[in-house]
Structure formats: structure tokens, C-alpha cells
Amino acid sequence: MSTSLDSIDAANTSDQPRRDWTRAEAEALYDLPFADLIFRAQGIHRRNFDPNHVETASLLSIKTGGCPEDCGYCSQSAHYETGVKATRLMDRSAVVATARRARDAGASRFCMAAAWRNPKDKDLDRVCEMVAAVKDLGMETCATLGMLTGDQARRLQQAGLDFYNHNVDTSPEFYGQIITTRTLQDRIDTLGHAREAGLKICCGGIVGMGEQVGDRLGMLMLLATLSVHPESVPINLWNEVKGVPVNDTAERPDPIALVRMIAVARISAADHQESADRSRYQLARPPRHDIQAGRRRARRGPNRGKCRASSRDLTLIRFEVGIVPKRTFGFADQPGTPETPVFIAFVTGWVLAIPA
Numbered sequence: 001m002s003t004s005l006d007s008i009d010a011a012n013t014s015d016q017p018r019r020d021w022t023r024a025e026a027e028a029l030y031d032l033p034f035a036d037l038i039f040r041a042q043g044i045h046r047r048n049f050d051p052n053h054v055e056t057a058s059l060l061s062i063k064t065g066g067c068p069e070d071c072g073y074c075s076q077s078a079h080y081e082t083g084v085k086a087t088r089l090m091d092r093s094a095v096v097a098t099a100r101r102a103r104d105a106g107a108s109r110f111c112m113a114a115a116w117r118n119p120k121d122k123d124l125d126r127v128c129e130m131v132a133a134v135k136d137l138g139m140e141t142c143a144t145l146g147m148l149t150g151d152q153a154r155r156l157q158q159a160g161l162d163f164y165n166h167n168v169d170t171s172p173e174f175y176g177q178i179i180t181t182r183t184l185q186d187r188i189d190t191l192g193h194a195r196e197a198g199l200k201i202c203c204g205g206i207v208g209m210g211e212q213v214g215d216r217l218g219m220l221m222l223l224a225t226l227s228v229h230p231e232s233v234p235i236n237l238w239n240e241v242k243g244v245p246v247n248d249t250a251e252r253p254d255p256i257a258l259v260r261m262i263a264v265a266r267i268s269a270a271d272h273q274e275s276a277d278r279s280r281y282q283l284a285r286p287p288r289h290d291i292q293a294g295r296r297r298a299r300r301g302p303n304r305g306k307c308r309a310s311s312r313d314l315t316l317i318r319f320e321v322g323i324v325p326k327r328t329f330g331f332a333d334q335p336g337t338p339e340t341p342v343f344i345a346f347v348t349g350w351v352l353a354i355p356a
Contacts (some may be wrong), residue, residue, distance in 0.1 A: 021224040
């Protein structure tokens with residue numbers, strides 16, 4: 001272990017992220033005494049970001065259910081009986097109204113999610129209109145729409161999209177046990193199209209599906225060895241969904257194991273630098289630090305608000321849990337679905353959003 005740690009210390013002579021990480025180095029970090037691991041991660045965080053700032057984001061499902069993919073964790077797959085009713089693409093006016101409410105509640109980023117394998121061009125026209133309208137509200141824009149071609153990625157960028165969310169989900173070794181209708185290379189290709197179009201990347205995965213620690217580290221090493229690291233790395237904790245195959249393999253990691261993974265991601269897989277665009281959005285409004293857990297709320301700043309998540313949206317917890325610090329705790333707004341309490345825990349300058 002000492003040899004691996006020595007190589008990490010020798011290579012980390014600047015705050016520029018490395019792209020030559022090895023599995024042995026990741027394992028050496030993960031196995032550190034807990035306080036030592038957190039200290040290393042927090043040091044990188046504090047050298048590059050305001051340690052007390054929490055960025056807020058909101059997610060809206062603009063097209064729910066009926067997805068042809070067989071992702072074994074997902075309530076929106078048409079392959080499984082989960083009780084989720086398929087809907088059509090929302091109207092632009094309804095999306096903009098939701099984004100405006102999110103902005104007024106303190107969110108600085110708004111993500112639009114559609115349950116597609118890949119968008120059709122006629123649907124992409126409408127999504128581009130939504131992106132442009134949300135951008136006009138003064139918010140960062142994010143979308144997750146499935147696989148993209150290069151031309152589709154360019155159209156989204158021209159419409160004003162800032163981030164494209166497309167997760168790799170898990171390690172290359174475990175991937176085939178979770179999904180068969182889309183290959184891992186398909187995902188990497190879409191990330192490449194988005195990057196080439198000038199979009200920032202939001203890419204992470206899901207834990208608690210039955211994978212081993214080695215799979216979690218394998219996923220991080222996949223991201224850490226990309227030619228350009230993702231600007232945002234969401235680590236999603238899988239939430240039980242009746243009717244999907246992952247129920248047969250799922251095993252929730254203990255909280256310390258989850259924090260260890262996040263710390264390794266902070267050190268190895270996340271972009272260390274803050275963009276000028278992000279600074280502009282953060283300066284546009286003061287940070288919010290409200291916390292709601294069940295019926296109790298602790299006010300942590302001059303503003304008040306709610307952290308909400310529909311029970312269905314938690315199946316794909318697209319809360320961005322601060323792998324690039326100052327990321328998000330999110331709220332999802334889907335008409336007709338009940339609110340679910342969310343526990344917000346601050347961990348070395350990051351935020352975890354976990355079902356309470």
C-alpha cells in the first residue's frame with residue numbers, strides 16, 4: 001500500500017487532475033484510515049473551492065416512463081411492471097414554469113430528464129426550445145435524454161445547454177449484469193459527442209445494486225482515465241423499486257463505505273477546477289443551506305426552502321452529491337407524485353441526498 005500511496009503523493013504535485021490512475025492506487029486510497037482519506041480529499045477541495053458553499057439544482061422529468069432500455073434498476077423501463085405510467089413530452093410552458101419556481105426557491109441549475117433510448121429529431125427540437133427558455137431565466141441548464149449523435153449534441157449546445165448528464169452506471173465488469181440493451185461503449189461514445197460539442201459532462205454511477213467495492217472503484221477509474229474528467233460526478237444511491245431485477249441483487253452500502261467512495265472520487269475522478277461560467281451562476285444569488293428532514297427543518301442561512309424528491313425520481317437518484325464540491329442537493333418536481341423526505345448530510349464539504 002505504501003508504494004501506491006507514495007506514487008500518488010509524488011504525482012499529485014499540482015491541483016491539475018491526473019489521467020493515469022491505476023486500480024492499485026484507488027484501492028490504496030480507499031483502504032486508508034478514514035480520517036486520513038477525508039483529510040486528503042478535503043485538502044483538494046479547499047485548495048480549489050469555497051468549502052462552505054452548497055450549490056442547489058432542480059431536476060424535472062419532462063418525459064416519464066415507457067423507455068425501451070432494460071436497465072435493471074429503473075422504474076421507467078418498459079420491460080418491467082413498476083406502476084410508472086408512461087407520459088408524453090411535457091409542454092414548454094409547463095417546463096419553464098417549473099424552472100422558474102425552482103429558481104425562485106434558490107436553485108441555480110435546472111436539469112431536464114427524458115426516458116428515451118435516444119431522442120428523435122422532432123422531440124429534440126422541442127427540448128432545444130425548453131433549454132433556450134430555461135437559459136433565459138438565468139439558470140445553468142442540464143439535460144439527460146439518452147444516447148446522442150454528434151449533430152444532436154451540437155444542437156443542444158447551440159440552444160444553450162451547459163451540462164449533459166449520461167452516467168456509466170457501474171464498472172465495465174459489472175455492467176453486463178445490469179444492462180443488455182445498451183453497451184458501455186455506447187455510453188462512452190455519447191460522452192465523446194457531448195464533449196466534442198462543447199458541453200460540460202455530468203457522469204457518474206449508482207451504488208447499492210449488488211456490486212462489490214472493486215466495481216465501485218472500477219467505475220471511478222473509468223472516469224479518472226478519461227481524456228477530460230467530468231465536471232460533475234453524481235454518485236447515486238439506489239433506492240428500492242418493486243418489479244425491477246436489481247431488487248434480487250441489491251445491497252445497500254454502509255454510510256462509511258459510501259463516504260469512502262466519494263472521497264476517492266474527489267481525489268481521482270472529478271475535475272478540480274471551477275469554470276468561469278460556474279462562478280457567474282454562483283454570484284447571481286447567495287448560497288442556500290436549508291435542510292428538511294421529514295417534518296423538521298433547520299434554517300442554515302437567510303433564505304428558506306424545501307428539498308423535495310418524488311418517490312419515483314429517487315429510483316434514479318439524480319441528486320448530484322458533491323463529487324465536484326459545491327455541486328448540488330437537488331429537488332425533483334413531478335406533478336401528481338408524493339413528496340419523500342430527504343436526509344441531507346454534509347460530508348467534508350459535499351452534500352449527500354439519501355432517502356430518509
